[in-house]
Amino acid sequence: MTTGWNDNTPIYRQLKDKVIGMMLDGALKAGDALPSVRQIAAEYQLNPITVSKAYQELVDDNLVEKRRGIGMYVTEGASEKLLASERERFLREEWPAMLERIRQLGLNVDVLLRDQHGSQS
16 A cells, blocks of 8 residues: 555545555455554554544445454455446446546547557557
């Protein structure tokens, strides 16, 4: 995890998003332990309450489970659940804005997609 916090979003939310990103990228898989609250707080000079709040939201979203006395662990199916919800959010929120921007700039979606695939070869 990087420490580039921005001032526009609460740090606990940014930390939660970083953990979610690690799950989506496969860096954290089902059954993996999250670093301890104390470890994250010390490493990134955060208040342990801030870290606890981020972790609690992950628990509330059923992405992480608390195991009394041993820590927090990524739940089974968390990555699939996240991927499905992020895809839905992208299609609902981000894609329409992208399409509008493409339209404003007079670009052609088919050409853009074809060029993108061609440049990846």
